Amino acid sequence: MTQQASGKELIYVKEGHKHTSPIPQGVKAGGFIFLSAVRGVETGSTRPVADTEQQARLLFENIRRALEAAGSSLDRVVKIGVYMINLQRDRPIFNAVWKEYFGDAPPARFAVQVLDMGGAGDDSKFLADVTALA
């Protein structure tokens, strides 16, 4: 992490999700961690894997990696906004993986269907906007 004079720390992680846009993996500030768009990509790739369940699983792995790199953890996630390309088709799969990762202590959440996310034609099915306690 790089400490800024402004009071925020930028989070850059070696493993996990990367972005083609000029943004960090997250920011720590004011007692919270705000992660940039988390998707189901392998380390070093900006394209999600093809399988829907595996894409969901990688998304949660990437949330975990980024939070742990910043000294936090999955159980400290307080809020997730989930953007999906096909809400009714893919939400049951997402929920099954969600339960594995969050168990009895899930964060607050909303989910909506949008038209596009991620790179051009990269088959992103999920994008997560994550807020956690630092």
Add this chain to the structure above:
Amino acid sequence: MTQQASGKELIYVKEGHKHTSPIPQGVKAGGFIFLSAVRGVETGSTRPVADTEQQARLLFENIRRALEAAGSSLDRVVKIGVYMINLQRDRPIFNAVWKEYFGDAPPARFAVQVLDMGGAGDDSKFLADVTALA
């Protein structure tokens, strides 16, 4: 509310909005309350009511109920993201009800139109992502 070792409290309310997905009605953490997707549903239902104005009204009632259950209140809402199925048609109706509930002290807000939200074919017109002071 159930206190977690992680520092967050899960908010479950008897009256108000319910979810079919495995999520609480909200989370209290770090001085804030984050509510899960609030919609215009009657207590005990996961399907919104048909009338647009009544759907907006129930949405605000459900925000109020969840916040009061967690020891906060409507006037402590600081930010709302509003997702609509038909922004230009339904926003004037939403704004009229918004004014009744927030009066001279509204929160910050943005509103965008998305493709889907809520359950399959359940006629959700509004979904609110709410952040309040605890």
Add this chain to the structure above:
Amino acid sequence: MTQQASGKELIYVKEGHKHTSPIPQGVKAGGFIFLSAVRGVETGSTRPVADTEQQARLLFENIRRALEAAGSSLDRVVKIGVYMINLQRDRPIFNAVWKEYFGDAPPARFAVQVLDMGGAGDDSKFLADVTALA
């Protein structure tokens, strides 16, 4: 700014973005500032300018104006949600302006494509949901 008994301050700015809906330009509460939907509009207008790059530039100017009016600044932005009408076409233009304004200390960010935002037929290409340290 107007201090509320609830613990939040409403931010109203003379220069910058305005809203036709009954909302302030932002709210300061709990150590953070939450701005209402920021778009690429000239002061006094609720319709964005036509040119895409100029629309992005005005959006950042309006973020800066609102934050400075509230005693904060651009380098204290911790998170931006970006809603676009055409993500793949307009994101490169947005990113170029983003780099000018944020340089080496960008906030966390996600971007998704939605169906509508702003006023009816007003050619909004970008809408930003901004969180900053107070």
